[in-house]
Each structure stands twice: as structure tokens, then as C-alpha cells.
Amino acid sequence: EKERRPFIFHYILIFSSCCFFVRWEEEKYEDGVKWKFLEHKGPYFPPEYQPLPDNVHFYYDGKKVKLSLAAEEVALFFAQMLDHEYTTKKVFRENFFKDWRKEMTQEERLLIKDLDKCDFGEMHAMHTAKVEARRNMSKEEKQALKEANQKIVDEYGYCLLDHHKERIGNFKIEPPGLFRGRGEHPKQGMLKKRIQPEDVIINCSKESKIPVPPAGYHWKEVRHDNTVTWLASWTENIQGSIKYIMLNANSKLKGEKDWEKYEVARKLKSCVDGIRNQYLLDLKSKEMGVRQRAVALYFIDKLALRAGNEKEEGETADTVGCCSLRVEHITLHEQLEGSECVVEFDFLGKDSIRYYNKVPVIKKVFKNLKLFMENKQPGDDLFDRLSTSLLNKHLSSLMPGLTAKVFRTYNASITLQQQLKELTNQSDSVAEKLLSYNRANRAVAILCNHQRAPPKTFEQSMANLQVKIDARKEQLSLAKTELKQAKKEAKAKGSSDPKRQTLVERKKAAVKRCEEQLLKMEVQATDREENKQIALGTSKLNYLDPRISVAWCKNMEVPIEKIYNKTQRDKFAWAIDMTEADFEF
């Protein structure tokens, strides 16, 4: 099936409408309507549980125990994870054991009372062997497996939305297993239950071919709601939240939404000065709530903090964003490392990623913070008169569509644009330009605190690269000597011998190629070192207006493939198609 991008046409109409007054409005549906026709095959269910073979056993207190099917399945979830740190954590083990016991028969429950007496060794070994066997499959077997998977994608991976075939993002029902919460999650280790067709709501057009549930089962519900974009949903048993099956990022619906997001952020660019002036004035307000709002906004704008919704205690890991900061998360320094009025932040943000930063702030903010912290305990809210809904309500009154996260998008994108301007030179090589691009990207990732665990093999791979660089240096000096030699010989015998001349040319080319390769590797080493703990992908995919990158590529004559891989080019197809070199965010 050929790719298609109808929404690009749509955008072009919107844009050209400024100049030509094209009647593009007809393209749009009435408010809230996302589609007129939606047809799909429903979600793909994970395979049924396969009981243990007869030669694999579970032992309790040294004795062989044949578990019931349900208990065995859950035991295997744990056994499979034995290599993982999770299974050493107290909370994880306790949650697992509690939920496992719920799956046991009365008899099993009476016997199995202590997780420490459980021996999952054979089950774990079986799992490891399976992983190994899979790795060692023959080419033919791998090919067969690949084809089988492709068949599933072909059948379940696409839907028909308003006459167009669209890729679905996640068409598979999440398989059962043990919940892997991030950070100190109070529910880690709990049993994430198997989803049955009876749990699944299907959303599609009335007049479409309704997806058929697996034989012998029924859907929970089939509905026809064209004001939402999801194709199927179910409620997950850990938090009781709803999971959705939605379209791929390269779809019209997602692409349009993405484009809108950046348009809102660009609108903020045009009024951010006024908004900044306003919150600077608000720092002096008589109303405490307004002052707290102003300080929070100052942080969100300056530091690109997330909004920070309140969270239910005991349901999730203890993490915070701006509005939910507590007194214990900041330390005030009148004087620190040569700066005045420094705020030291130390808290766990989304995914329990630590945010640590020392930031000089203006006096008024500093004074307000002191005031907010007066007579409070470490565990008290810093902004006790503020919530994300209050903050967002205020923001939307300043500009339609403005919310806290728009500042993150805006500051990320504007930073990229500035950094690219500052760091890149037309005369640089492509490798150097790419290093500059990555550095600009990195500045954004640091601003947004996008971290990653350093790769396990980091040190080794840096060392390997260094070895290669040294080898190339050697090669280069050799090539240079050879060039000198060739030149000498060419001169000595006079320029009449064309063979000598071509040899000189060839040696020159070799030196140049060698130099280029060396530079490329040295640049790569620098880039990798600087990127050790920084994740560039998140900002690239979610915060940086792709049109900035596309325009930069055009200006710098860098092929777009150098900065966006296939998936990213698909997702940003709209930007790649519409953006001219003179685009400005």
C-alpha cells in the first residue's frame, strides 16, 4: 500500500488561505468530530498461556509442587524476571506474593506461605533457554517468524479512516505480567491481568464491518463515537485507568494535532513578552495566590518545568512538577558560587527522574519563596494556594489555547532555533554541522531534563572508538608521507610523466579521505561523550518544531536523512513537505 499524506494538502490550503482565500473550511468537520468513517479489525490478543512441560518443576520448601494453571502462569511471570533488580525489592516481592496467592487454589494457598521458600530455578532456566533458542534460530526460522509477524501487522495493524488506510500505533492488547512501575512505585510487582474481549470496548463506524471478537467471546461494548480518535479501549487493573488503541504518529489525525501544537507555541512567541511582564508585576500582588502563580510561572517559563498535577498518595511513585513542589524540594541560598539569590532544586520528576539544578533568580522571586516557606514543614506544599487547573485557567485567559506545557514546547523550539543559528557555519563540513545540530538538540534536552541511564557498554565503546581513531591517525601520517614521496618523484622526473601526476593526485585524494574519516570519528567521539547521560530523542520527537530542523537542513545543505530516521521522517512528513528554507519559528 502506497503511503499517502492527505493532511499535507489540508495544511497547504490553510496556509495559502491567507493569500488566496481558498475555501479550505469545507475540509474540516464540525467541532469535535474527528472522523466520518472508521473501520478496523479490532485489537490483536496475546497468545494463551502454554503450561509448563513435564520436565520443568516448581519447588516449595524443597518439595516438588504441581501448580494449578492460573498459579503457574503467574509464577512464571516472576520466574522470568529473576535476573531483574525488581525481584529483589521488598515492595515488589510483597505485591507479587499477595496477588499470586489470589490466583492460587485453596490448597496451594494453604501450602505456599513464604516467597523465600519458593524455588523458581527450573522455570527460570527454561525461560533463559527459550530466549537463547530464539536467539540461535536459523535464518529460515527467523524469516518464517518475521513473515508470520508481518501477516499479523497486515491484518490488524491498519484501519480505514475516512477512506484512507492508516497505520495503527499499538494494535496489540498488552499481555499479562507483573507491573513494572518506575521509581519507588507502591504497586510494583502487582499482577497485571490478562485482558479478555469482554473487557474491550470497540469504537468504529456504525456502517463499517464491525470487528469480530475471538471465537466464543464477546466485546464489552461496540460504540460509534466519532468525537474521539481511539479504536478500542480497556480498563487496566493496577490503577484503574483506561488504555487505548490509537493511530500511528504518521496518521492524519496525529499529524494535524502535532502541527496545531507547534502553531500554539508560535503564537506564544508573539505574546510571551507581555505575559512575562504580567507575571513580573504579579510577583508584587497583594494576593498570595497571585504571587504564587507568578513564581510558578516564572519557574515554568525559565526552567521548562512541567505543570505538576496533584497525585493520589499511595497510588503512584512520589514525584512532583512545578505546582506540586514541596518545601523540601528547594533550598534557598542568599549567596552561592558567586551568585546571589540562588534556588537549589532537588526533586524527582516524571518517571522518577531526578531534577537537580542551581538557579540564580531575581530578588522578587527569591523574597516570595522565602515567604512561601515560612512556618512550613519540609513535606508541605510550596505553592499552597495554587493548582494546575488554577494556573491553566489563568493562562488560557492570557491567550487562547495557552497551558503550562506550551511553555515547554515554546522554550524548547526557540532554544533549538537560537542554538542552531549560533553554532552552525555554512563553511563547516557535514559532520561538523551535525555535531552542532546535536549540540543544539542537547541544549534543549538539558533544559527539559531528558536523561537516560548511561549505556552499559559506554566506557568500552568509547575506548573502542579511541582505538579506531588512533589507527586512523597512523594511517593518515603514512598517507601523508606517501604523498610527499610521490610529489618528490613527480618533480624529480619532471611533469612530463602523466603517470606520476596521477599518482600524486591519487595520494592527495587518499590523504583527504583519511582526514575526513578522522574528523568524522573525532566528532563522533565528542558527540557521544557529551551525550552520555542525555536523551535527545524525546525532545526531537515531542518538543522541537520539525520545521526548524527542515529549514536548517535546507539552509545548510544537510540531507534530512542525517537528522531524521525513517520513523521520524514519517511522523514529520507534513513539515518536510511544507517547509521552506526561510521558515522561522
Place this chain on the structure above:
DNA sequence: AACTTAACTTAGCACGGATCAA
């Protein structure tokens, strides 16, 4: 409730060295 953002896990693939046939 619906949707975006996020890091982690796994799959797949490119690359370079080893091995083998011609």
C-alpha cells in the same frame, strides 16, 4: 476520559573481522 510525553526493552541491522572456496 482522552490524549501526549517518557524511558526502558527488544528487535533488527550494519559493520568489521574471520573463515572459506576458488
Place this chain on the structure above:
DNA sequence: TTGATCCGTGCTAAGTTAAGTT
């Protein structure tokens, strides 16, 4: 000796699903 191909390693891309925002 040379070119082809095999094979393991290490990295990137894709997939997964948790955790945010509105």
C-alpha cells in the same frame, strides 16, 4: 591471494507501556 560470505558485536530503530497533562 582474493572475493564472498558468515558471524558476532554493538548500535540504532522500533515497540512497549508507564506516567504525565488537560
